Amino acid sequence: MTQVEELADLAAEEPVTPENHSGPRVRPFDFFRKEAVDRAHLRQLSGLFESMCHRLASVASAEIRQSVRFETNITEVEPHIWEQYATTLPEVTFISSAAILELDGRIVMHASTAIALEFLDYHFGGDGQSVPKREILTDLEREVFGLIIETIWEALPSAFHGLMDITVGSIQHSHNALRLQYLRPNETCLVIKFAVSVNDGGVMHLEMIMPFDIVAPIMDKLDERQLSEFDRNEGSSRSALERLEITPTEVRASYPPVMLAADEIFHLAPGMVISLKEGTEPPPVQLVVGDTVFATASVEHDEDPMICRILSLEV
Numbered sequence: 001m002t003q004v005e006e007l008a009d010l011a012a013e014e015p016v017t018p019e020n021h022s023g024p025r026v027r028p029f030d031f032f033r034k035e036a037v038d039r040a041h042l043r044q045l046s047g048l049f050e051s052m053c054h055r056l057a058s059v060a061s062a063e064i065r066q067s068v069r070f071e072t073n074i075t076e077v078e079p080h081i082w083e084q085y086a087t088t089l090p091e092v093t094f095i096s097s098a099a100i101l102e103l104d105g106r107i108v109m110h111a112s113t114a115i116a117l118e119f120l121d122y123h124f125g126g127d128g129q130s131v132p133k134r135e136i137l138t139d140l141e142r143e144v145f146g147l148i149i150e151t152i153w154e155a156l157p158s159a160f161h162g163l164m165d166i167t168v169g170s171i172q173h174s175h176n177a178l179r180l181q182y183l184r185p186n187e188t189c190l191v192i193k194f195a196v197s198v199n200d201g202g203v204m205h206l207e208m209i210m211p212f213d214i215v216a217p218i219m220d221k222l223d224e225r226q227l228s229e230f231d232r233n234e235g236s237s238r239s240a241l242e243r244l245e246i247t248p249t250e251v252r253a254s255y256p257p258v259m260l261a262a263d264e265i266f267h268l269a270p271g272m273v274i275s276l277k278e279g280t281e282p283p284p285v286q287l288v289v290g291d292t293v294f295a296t297a298s299v300e301h302d303e304d305p306m307i308c309r310i311l312s313l314e315v
Contacts, residue, residue: 042074042077043074044219044222044226045074045077045218045219045222046074048159048160048163048218049072049074049077049192050072051159051160051161052070052072052156052159052192052194052208053070053071053072053194054070054159055155055156055158055159056070056152056155056156056159056194057069057070058155059151059152059154059155060119060148060152060196063119063123063148063151063152064119064122064123064148064198065122065123066122066128066198066199067198067199067200068196068197068198069195069196069197069198069200070194070195070196070206071194071195072192072193072194072195073193076193077190077191077192077193078190078191079188079189079190079191080188080189080190080191080209081185081186081187081188081189082183082184082185082186082187082188082189082209082211083178083185083186085177085189085191085209086177086178086180087178089110089177090113090135091176092135092136092175092176093110093111093112093113093175093176093177094110094111094112094113094116094137094142094145094149094173094175095108095109095110095173095174095175095176095177095180096108096109096110096111096146096149096150096153096171096172096173096174097109097171097172097173097174097180097182098153098156098168098169098170098171099168099169099170099171100166100167100168100169100214101166101167101168101169102164102165102166102167103166103213103214103217103218104213105182105211105213105214106182106183106211106214107156107208107209107210107211107214108177108180108182108183108189108208108209109149109152109153109206109207109208109209110177110206110207110208110209111145111149111206112204112205112206113134113135113136113137114131114204115196115204115205115206116137116141116142116145117131117132117134117137117141118131118198118204119145119148119198120141120144120145122198123144123148128198128199128201137175142173142175146173149171149173150171153168153171154168156168163218163221163222163225164217164218164221183211187211187212187213188211188212189209189210189211189212190209190210190211190212190215191207191208191209192207192208192209192210193205193206193207194206194207194208249289250289251287251288251289252287252288252289253285253286253287253288253297253299253308254285254286254288255276255283255285255286256276256283256284256286258274258275258276260274282298282299284296284297284298284311285297285298285299285308287308287310293314294313294314295310295311295312295313295314296310296311296312296314297309297310297311298311
């Protein structure tokens, strides 16, 4: 077969489309995406993480019928390369990942075996005093704990309320982080560490791993919200200033106060004269708004009506 005939056969074949392509999905790479989170964005993200703590704790408490607390500290949120982070985890552990449809990516959750065993003990009616000390879950324990984690995943969208709408798609579990096929080995991720405790007992840790493909659009939304709030506040300030500029304000013109002794005041009577000036020239009057003197002026009687000519401004 000649080269021309081979090219003709290839052209006649069914074209490869997303529907009939069976290989791994290739996503476009954004060369302008952010690969780091600065302190300002971390402070903004702290509100989202606090909301996650409240939502996840509420759902976990309902699942095991105990008081569960989730806490996080923004200083413990750190970027990691996925492969380097995954190698630090136990070879056998509990890893769960959930697709976030609107962001076209997945968030990963790592729960230690200690958390799984304690949650399961309470879930099955235990008192938390006889939790087994081992590193590997049985198949039944893994399946039941997976259902608890799926319920926790379903509560995640409510933590984003007011920022953006997200939908949790397919959820998958694994016992080894390196077996996850959804994150590239060199993918930069943000690792959020949650301190978890049941009934104010010992602290255990659960990590949520968010690839920067997920973090970047969240940061963009935070920037949009901050800009919108700035524009709204600026508009409100401008409107308030415009209203203030046209509000009538009472201005009083008065002579400066004079000093009288107490006995002089006691002996005042109708017809008596009090001097308001020193020398031959009349003193300037003070222009007052409220209790604040903002200008001095001279009173002129040459025109009708009587006027004040500004001499100086005090403020």
